[in-house]
Amino acid sequence: MKSAITICLVPEAQRGPFVFHDGIEAGCHAAAEAGFDAVEIFPGTAEEFPASKLPLLLKENSLSVAAVGTGAGWLKQRLSLTDADHEKRARGIQFISALIDTAGEYNAPAIIGSMQGQSTDATKRAEALQLLAEGLGTLADRAQSHGQVLLYEPLNRYETNLLNTQEAAAQFLVENNLVQRGVRLLCDLFHMNIEEPNVPESIQRVSTIHPDIIGHVHWADSNRRAMGLGHTNSQAIYQALVTAGYEQYLAAEVFPFPSATDAANQTIQSIKTCESS
Numbered sequence: 001m002k003s004a005i006t007i008c009l010v011p012e013a014q015r016g017p018f019v020f021h022d023g024i025e026a027g028c029h030a031a032a033e034a035g036f037d038a039v040e041i042f043p044g045t046a047e048e049f050p051a052s053k054l055p056l057l058l059k060e061n062s063l064s065v066a067a068v069g070t071g072a073g074w075l076k077q078r079l080s081l082t083d084a085d086h087e088k089r090a091r092g093i094q095f096i097s098a099l100i101d102t103a104g105e106y107n108a109p110a111i112i113g114s115m116q117g118q119s120t121d122a123t124k125r126a127e128a129l130q131l132l133a134e135g136l137g138t139l140a141d142r143a144q145s146h147g148q149v150l151l152y153e154p155l156n157r158y159e160t161n162l163l164n165t166q167e168a169a170a171q172f173l174v175e176n177n178l179v180q181r182g183v184r185l186l187c188d189l190f191h192m193n194i195e196e197p198n199v200p201e202s203i204q205r206v207s208t209i210h211p212d213i214i215g216h217v218h219w220a221d222s223n224r225r226a227m228g229l230g231h232t233n234s235q236a237i238y239q240a241l242v243t244a245g246y247e248q249y250l251a252a253e254v255f256p257f258p259s260a261t262d263a264a265n266q267t268i269q270s271i272k273t274c275e276s277s
Contacts, residue, residue: 001241003271004038004066004251005031005264009048012075017190017224018042019256019263024050025057032061034264040251042069044076046098054106066249067151067216068103070096071114080117081135082128082162093135097142104146109215111186112136113153118160128162133176140181151216152178153186156194164195170206170213184215188253193222193232200233200240207244217241219250219267225257226266228273238274 007027008018020027024041031039043049049068058064073079079092092115100110119128136152143150154169163169166187173179185206189199196202206213221230228234252267 001247001271002037002066002249003035003268004040004249005034005036005267006040006042006251006253007031008042009050010042010044010072010075013042013072016042017220017253017255019252019254019260021256021260024053028057028061028063030260030264032063034261035268036063036264038064038066038249040066040069040249040253042071043099044072045095046102049099049102051102051105058106065103065106065108066251067109067111068099068106069111069113070099071111074114074117080115081112082117082119082123082131084120084122089131089135093138096139100139100142100146100148100150104143104148107148109143109148109151109184110139111151111153111216112139113155113186114159116152116155116160116162118162125161129172132162133172133178136178136183137176137181140178140183144182149182149184149215151186152183153188153218154191154195155188156191164191166192166196166202166206167209170209173213174209179210179213185213186216186218187214188218188220189232189237190218190220190222190224190253200236203237203240203244211245214241214244214246214248216248217246217250218253219271220252220254224255226252226254226263227270228266229257234270235274235277
């Protein structure tokens with residue numbers, strides 16, 4: 001498996017679970033110094049993406065782009081795929097589509113997490129899930145035009161009331177023919193520690209639903225700090241991913257605790273420990 005670490009370029013997300021917050025140059029240099037293979041970037045918009053600087057930074061630091069987040073569309077504009085307002089849903093699709101195009105230039109997928117939205121009094125659960133399926137399908141087609149998958153991230157109950165477990169999300173993707181269209185699960189271990197009775201078993205179950213359904217992993221401990229600073233059994237999870245045939249990124253979407261450098265080094269060490277066990 002490959003390693004990745006998060007760089008946040010959104011000032012409004014300064015307190016969010018991202019390791020580096022000091023710009024794309026500093027983030028890329030720090031990621032390379034810690035020994036990561038790639039960076040996962042959280043930009044404000046596609047227009048704000050550091051396209052003029054990034055290619056040279058990636059080359060100089062021997063890095064790739066693991067994924068691009070879209071959550072600023074929810075954080076800053078309250079856009080989602082399940083909003084009752086058709087115009088706002090269309091704006092959400094447009095916002096994500098632009099980031100899919102941007103990510104595709106770096107051979108990377110985009111992530112749908114907080115922009116999935118939730119059911120409300122105005123949008124009941126069945127309707128919200130139908131809107132989610134339609135939105136994911138449209139965006140997956142856009143991603144496939146770049147030869148990329150689309151990453152869908154189930155969130156815990158405090159962030160959405162749609163699909164909270166990996167198995168529920170996997171069944172939803174299969175039943176709506178979304179796996180066939182290129183949608184993959186993003187397994188975030190922080191959310192899984194809240195919702196799953198047994199994280200390794202959940203990974204094994206979804207891999208039996210579809211062998212290639214896991215497309216990305218957020219490598220975070222139970223307290224959303226770097227792996228090894230909480231009570232997650234990282235070795236059991238790593239082995240479950242190996243058994244499932246997962247070969248993509250373990251990405252540190254974690255708090256920079258006690259510092260960004262410490263979080264980066266702890267993440268790399270946790271991966272190396274799992275690889276050697």
